[in-house]
Amino acid sequence: METNILDRNYVHVSGSGDRTIMFAHGFGCDQTVWKKKIVPAFESDYQVVLIDYVGSGRSDKSAYSRDRYDSLYGYAQDVIDVCDALELESIIYVGHSVSGMIGTLVSIKRPDLIDKLIMLGSSPHYLNEPDYYGGFEEEDIHELLDMMETNYLEWAKYLAPIATQNDELAEDFEARLKANDPAIARQFAEVTFYSDHREDLPKIPIRTLILQTSTDAIAPPEVGQFLQERIPGSELVTMKTAKGHNPHISHPEETVQEIRRFIDGTGV
Template sequence: MSIKQRNHVTVLGNGEKTIVFAHGFGCDQTVWNRIGPAFEKDYRIVLFDYTGSGRSDKSLYSSERYSSLDGYALDLVEIADEMNLSDVIFVGHSVSSMIGAIASIQRPHLMDRLIMIGPSPHYMNDGDYKGGFEREDINELLDMMELNYKEWAKYLAPVVMKNEERPELASNFERTLSENDPVIARRFAEVTFTSDLRDRLAQVSVPTLILQTREDAISPIEVGEYVHEHIKGSEFVLMNARGHNPHISDPEETIQVIRDYLNGDRK
């Protein structure tokens, strides 16, 4: 089986420059359905599912390989190798922001630019660092996933999406979360929420844009600012969008901010 088959790689558009869109925890490449088409005219678009997610080959999921985010970064590197990708624009949501950061450190010529949406190098509070969660919060979340995955998805979806006036967003996201393999999803969640990559931020040398939303229950504004402060030369945008998934809830603003950055129109 090829890497492209393993990770259900989809290629759209015909541009010379490539944009790779990478989904966050609990999701798959379909979360970019309202973003990717806006760039197809000018770029080649590469979408994929991490091993164990979406329509990837779940039989190739290894709890040992994916016991750290480095294993997921290896998915990205292997896709790039098979497709001869270099100098790509990488757009990563949530945990994929840090997976992209790891890959950029390991392969300096893989990325031309790194765009992070709602990044967090560490989700737990630690002294003066406010990651947003206590260890007990993470343990309760993981326990809920193990005891009743469907109820966990029902609980988490509206917390993540916000936008209470548009309940259909939470309903649709609940459906996305519920389609995961519960065992693999719980393992991915544990890796995501217990990782500490703060010391790697200073190693990122790729030009980086950080997109931060308001009222983000997963990655608070303070975390986005922390990432900005620790990646040299990075740019920071506080969006008008609310919630953790602006590419789903506010695709127009997300598209515009990315486009402005790529076109050099940021002020």
Template sequence: MKMDILQRNNVNVVGDGDQTIICAHGFGCEQSMWQYITPAFAEKYRLVLFDYVGAGGSDLQAYHKEKYNTLHGYKQDIIEIMDELNLEKVIFLGHSISSMIGMLVAIERPELFEKMIMIGPSPCYLNKEDFNGGFEESDVRELLEMMEMNFSGWASYMAPVGMGEEAAPQLTEDLEKVFVSTNPKIAREFAEVTFFSDYREQLPQLQTNTLILQCAEDSIVPKHVGDYLHQSIENSQLVVMNAKGHYPHISHTSETAAIIADFIESDLAI
């Protein structure tokens, strides 16, 4: 069973430090997106990298819509990976929607995470009567339709939007290639689960020490969402970065790595 789980999510372990960091990529991505930042931590920490089912080198046969029609299916996969590797009290590093997946893990199994780092997180992407998530439902449905009708067109549209104007063109091209490499049907269903999710009510249940990284400008997550998360999560601190875009761990690796390292090391010393 161990091999099934590790193969299912294409789990790779890098480094042999005493402290473990598990890296959870965002929607439309895969574990290779961490390649820009992991060198800063590989010598000192053990890094656990994986792909969600449907992404990267994961086992596509393991995908079942009824399991993954909420974030709880992805949450369960992380729990199974950690149990198979006998991991507890690790540092969770999650990008975008993975921040909420990690939160669900921490609420269900608080002993698994010593601390959490959320890059560009949002508990709700849609505009509601009492919350500005950044997207109108009609806009999201248009994106989902684009994914169905012209997946490569969707990828070429979303990559520069997400990466931001300041990013090097090569990084935007690389992101687009990763988008295109994902299974179109699974990606479209994951997108629907992501954009229509609302986990605001669960935020106060999170007790894990949490760092929220919010970019100065992010076309996917409005700046005020970081403030909302900070106010809603009791043991949290918010850092508004100089970086712009939704992928600072790719476009602004030095700033991102320095902030993460400071949070990890200062907290571990307490």
């Protein structure tokens, strides 16, 4: 086991079982978003693996490289490195937001590593195009990135209520955003919002569940439909009660139920 990789990504392993489920956080967050209400629902049946991408949470930020992480492929390599270090294969991968596309890249490059892919509020491309609705105009992204550079704290205060659509959760999400290194966060945001992995979707070789809320300002319902239409054999579920971009935080019970239903058919 290569402990330097496990330290680099602050890997946490818990639970028991023959199968492994990895939860991967979205932009601006870290592995703690899963620990309180999602992980306990799986630890009795699965080995649970949590990671922090380099630059996030308690990862080794000295390992951050602008060149390595100038695309989502660098983050996908993080996942591959962790799986190889733990000698994992055929795992269940749950990726929130941008991590859904990171998992996509892993499944294409190393199909031996992921057996089932679950995308939670994910998007292959955030910019509106003539034949595609991603939810953002290019000037919207420019304004967000400029705000991050000129007043990072104000940006976090602005984005939190938009993403959560929940006044009670906005303060916690704002604090998570503020805990990030502003320079690293800005590059991660730029890489995320300008990424375009639409052409990769038909290449996904594994069963895929797309979990979508009806009121996600970051990944609107049209994006979920686009994913379902282009990922072979995928399943799209619009969650019944969850709203916003962080259903694993706002509605963990429904999130757990849908993940369980997909991976083992038991529900909760």
